[in-house]
Amino acid sequence: xTKIHSYEASGDTSGSTSEGWTATSQKSAEGLPPLGPSPxxxxxxxxxxxxxxxxxxxWVSGVILVGAITRLTESxxxxxxxxxxxPTPPRTPEEWEEEFQEYLKSVEGQQRGPNMSMEEFQFIxxxxxxxxxxxxxxxxxFAGPLIYFASRGYIKxxxxxxxxxxxxxxxxxxxxxxxxxxxxxxxxxxSTLLDPEAKATVSAYRLAAHLTLAFTILSTLTGMAFxxxxxxxxxxxxxxxxxxxxxxxxxxxxxxxxTTAVSGAFVAGLDAGLLYNDTFPLMGEGVIPPWEDLTYKQxxxxxxxxxxSAAQLWHRLMAGATTVAIISLNVAARRTALxxxxxxxxxxxxxxxxxxxxxxxxxxxxxxxxxxxxxxxTHQAGALTLLTSLIxxxxxxxxxxxxx
Numbered sequence: 001x002t003k004i005h006s007y008e009a010s011g012d013t014s015g016s017t018s019e020g021w022t023a024t025s026q027k028s029a030e031g032l033p034p035l036g037p038s039p040x041x042x043x044x045x046x047x048x049x050x051x052x053x054x055x056x057x058x059w060v061s062g063v064i065l066v067g068a069i070t071r072l073t074e075s076x077x078x079x080x081x082x083x084x085x086x087p088t089p090p091r092t093p094e095e096w097e098e099e100f101q102e103y104l105k106s107v108e109g110q111q112r113g114p115n116m117s118m119e120e121f122q123f124i125x126x127x128x129x130x131x132x133x134x135x136x137x138x139x140x141x142f143a144g145p146l147i148y149f150a151s152r153g154y155i156k157x158x159x160x161x162x163x164x165x166x167x168x169x170x171x172x173x174x175x176x177x178x179x180x181x182x183x184x185x186x187x188x189x190x191s192t193l194l195d196p197e198a199k200a201t202v203s204a205y206r207l208a209a210h211l212t213l214a215f216t217i218l219s220t221l222t223g224m225a226f227x228x229x230x231x232x233x234x235x236x237x238x239x240x241x242x243x244x245x246x247x248x249x250x251x252x253x254x255x256x257x258x259t260t261a262v263s264g265a266f267v268a269g270l271d272a273g274l275l276y277n278d279t280f281p282l283m284g285e286g287v288i289p290p291w292e293d294l295t296y297k298q299x300x301x302x303x304x305x306x307x308x309s310a311a312q313l314w315h316r317l318m319a320g321a322t323t324v325a326i327i328s329l330n331v332a333a334r335r336t337a338l339x340x341x342x343x344x345x346x347x348x349x350x351x352x353x354x355x356x357x358x359x360x361x362x363x364x365x366x367x368x369x370x371x372x373x374x375x376x377x378t379h380q381a382g383a384l385t386l387l388t389s390l391i392x393x394x395x396x397x398x399x400x401x402x403x404x
Contacts, residue, residue: 032240032341035231045154045404046228052145053225056169059141060218061384063134067214068380070131071268072373075124076202077108079132080188082181087136089129096122106188108200135180139173146170157404165224169217176213183210204269205305211265215258215387222391232401233338242336247397249332253325254390260318261383267315272308273371280367288313319363326356329393338397348393355386 070076080102090096100121104113146166149155155163186203237243267273276283283289293309303310330349333339339346359382366376 032237032337033234035234035342043404046402049149049154049404050225050228052149053221053228056138056142057218057221057225057388059134059138060214060221061381061388063131063138064211064214064218064384065377065381066127066131066134067210068268068377069373070127071207072371072376073124073127075127076131076184077106077187077200078103078121078124078128079184080106080109082184084136084177087133089125099125106200108187111200132180135177139177142169142173154404159402162224162227162402165220169220172213172217172220176210176217179206179210179213183207201271202269204266204311207269208262208265212262215261218384219258219387219391222388223395226392226395227399227402228404230395230399230401232399233397237338237341240337242332243338243397246329246332246336246338247394249325249329250390250394250397253322253329254387254394256318256325257322257383257387257390260315260322261387263311263315263318264380264383266305266311267308270306270308270311272311272315273366273376275308275312277367277370280364283309283313283316319360323356323360326352345393345396348389348396352386352389352393355382355389358382359386 079099090099096118100118103109103121103125155166183202183206186206187200276289279285281287284293288294289309289312294307294313295303297303297307304314305311330353333345333349339349359379362375362379362382366372366379369375
């Protein structure tokens with residue numbers, strides 16, 4: 001999660017004129033009034049609820065990262081049964097042997113099991129078990145405080161949209177648990193594999209759906225949390241030149257970043273990151289893969305989502321489009337008076353730019369290191385951080401200073 005600092009709403013900016021929410025020193029130069037008071041500072045309810053939502057967002061980020069490691073270490077099919085009410089792993093040698101034998105009955109177990117030691121099985125089992133336990137934990141972290149805040153009237157004055165968001169997160173959390181098991185089931189038997197003769201793996205379609213739900217939950221949590229923290233833009237600022245365009249570009253860029261991150265699920269699900277590693281930045285002998293690499297599946301439409309070469313190409317193109325979109329966001333921002341009058345908006349955009357640079361390097365590094373676990377997991381973390389920073393930037397532009 002991106003660390004977001006809260007600033008005081010008062011006009012006292014002694015010793016930190018560039019850090020405060022207010023910008024009275026620029027008022028006469030730019031013709032824009034200072035920001036309104038920060039709801040985070042005004043309301044104890046805002047502070048409590050926003051901190052809770054950010055903790056939930058951080059927890060979801062952790063679940064996503066552990067899920068990425070689970071995928072990278074090929075651990076996702078090590079648990080062949082869904083035991084939502086039995087979170088403890090095997091404890092005795094007999095229990096471990098029983099679990100191992102269940103694994104050997106699966107397609108992956110038949111492929112890898114004959115050469116796998118118990119220690120190796122315990123390693124992959126740990127990551128899948130840890131991922132499932134963390135995922136179940138978010139239910140407690142979210143539902144427990146939600147019940148408390150609702151009973152104490154903290155959410156009573158919230159807007160219908162905010163309440164709908166909370167209900168949506170609760171609903172999507174349940175769907176996510178079901179989707180997780182539905183995804184795992186796709187790799188447990190030959191009847192559900194896209195290619196029964198290939199290495200056992202989960203469906204790239206279901207993996208993408210699983211990741212889409214996770215990113216949707218994260219985006220909703222962080223968006224609601226930020227809405228309770230940032231101050232209101234004055235009406236004069238909202239109506240000033242270029243702000244409408246800046247808002248549209250910001251929303252579009254955030255949506256594009258979201259889609260780019262989800263496209264990475266197809267790269268992971270099809271092991272597409274292990275293609276064209278030696279020829280970067282080319283893909284084979286050209287900027288795009290050879291035509292035969294992009295069209296070998298029949299019917300041709302299958303190549304869009306089931307072809308590793310096409311998946312990597314789409315991911316590269318979308319990453320490039322996201323980069324161009326963020327450059328456009330900078331251009332749009334600098335055509336407004338906001339980045340001059342309100343330093344926190346400029347700083348937020350600079351954070352986005354910095355994270356983008358790091359994410360590009362991590363993407364290249366993931367390819368050049370043949371999807372090294374540490375590099376690839378950090379690349380996933382970079383996607384989470386970049387998306388969160390864009391959501392925060394949007395919150396600054398659209399905030400209504402909501403007070404609970």
